Amino acid sequence: MTLLKGKKIWMPLIAASLVFSLAGCGGNSAESESESTNTKEPVTITFSFDQGIGKPAQTLVDEYNASQDKYVVKTKILPQDANVVHDDFVNKLASGDKSVDVMALDVVFVAEFAAAEWLTDLTPYFDQATQDKYLPGTIETATYNDKLVAFPWFTNASALFYRKDVLDQLGVEPPTTYQGWMDLQSKVQGKNDIQYTGVFQAALSEALVCNWVEYIANNGGEVLDASGKPVVNSENNIEATQIMLDMVKKYAPEGVTTYTEPESEQVFLDGKALFIRDWSGFWSQANKEGSKVKDKVGVAALPVGPKGTEGHSTLGGLNLVINKYIDDEHKEAAVDFIKYLSSESVQKKMNLIAAQPPVLKTVYQDPEVLKANPFYADFYNIIMNGKARPMSPQYSRVSDSIQTNIHAALSDHINIKTALDNIQSDLEALSK
Structure with a gap:
């Protein structure tokens, strides 16, 4: 009877103990999982x-x-x-x-x-x-x-920074075409120490590529068409490159084919050019203390050629x-x-x-x-309205060909048609 009573007494206790133990294990497991989640390494x-x-x-x-x-x-x-x-x-x-x-x-x-x-x-x-x-x-x-x-x-993108004070004196708005800027040459030379219509970057460098693709884009041309096919020696591109050559020979400083950004910027900062084509960061440089053109600078889109509709910056x-x-x-x-x-x-x-x-x-x-x-x-x-440079898997070689041939054309070593035909041939070879 005692033993039987003992069973009746202890079995519920054992069961309760097991339940408590299992509940405790379950609780520790959840807590452990939570801790694991919270301490998981990022x-x-x-x-x-x-x-x-x-x-x-x-x-x-x-x-x-x-x-x-x-x-x-x-x-x-x-x-x-x-x-x-x-x-x-x-x-x-x-x-x-x-x-x-x-x-x-x-x-x-x-x-x-x-x-x-x-x-x-x-x-x-x-x-x-x-x-x-x-x-x-x-x-x-x-x-x-x-x-x-x-x-x-x-x-980043380029823009045309110009002497707002000079155009205000002339009573004219910034021209939207290359020809419009060229036509201002005779009116601005000698005014406020200006010697040149414009300055840009035409040295044998990537800067030249950026400038040249803008001239052609702004005359309705391109280097590669939508399918990636080279279309360099088009009539639009020949005309655009001729405009760039005219700017080099008649409207820019004599040494422009050796200029990258620092050299061209100095010409404008010295007050000698009506406009400069440069990257957006030039704004702060032109307007810092000590600049001769501080508070005299405006910004405009790049000009267009005869076959262009709007200015596109690189x-x-x-x-x-x-x-x-x-x-x-x-x-x-x-x-x-x-x-x-x-x-x-x-x-x-x-x-x-x-x-x-x-x-x-x-x-x-x-x-x-x-x-x-x-x-x-x-x-x-x-x-x-900014545009990418040619999206080519072999961009470095595309750039090399453009630099070599366009610089040769701007330096009068080869004619424009030959330069563009050379680039066309190089890019066709790359696409094979």
């Missing part, structure tokens, strides 16, 4: 860019890391040399290296990397409605074979690309980081701390941005 990705944007880029990275705990971005900073950066990225991606997840790539190299199939297709992550919020030319620089293989980070800047070889988890982190860098608040901050023109349209209307860059009121329409 996904770490590496972002590589050049020293030229080192400090502002690092600031943005640090703020991103502080804003969330799911991802961590580390940085790999390369020298401020486009060729060094290009070669570093090529060497990594050609070998399937996964040490860098996101790269800041010069816009002219996107087609090369995309053709080599080194880049992640970003089309699924940025729908058309999202893309439409950005400057159309910048989306063009990020697209290859109808796929969004990069995403714009910041951009676009520069950097695009963000994702290494194709990284796993899905790292791609997800990389996409999140790119969305952060291309967001409105970060686009605005990048402009304010680094004076880099944003790629997002709405930032150009921001009051703080306009206060810091008052010329953006005019510059917005200019950059909206």
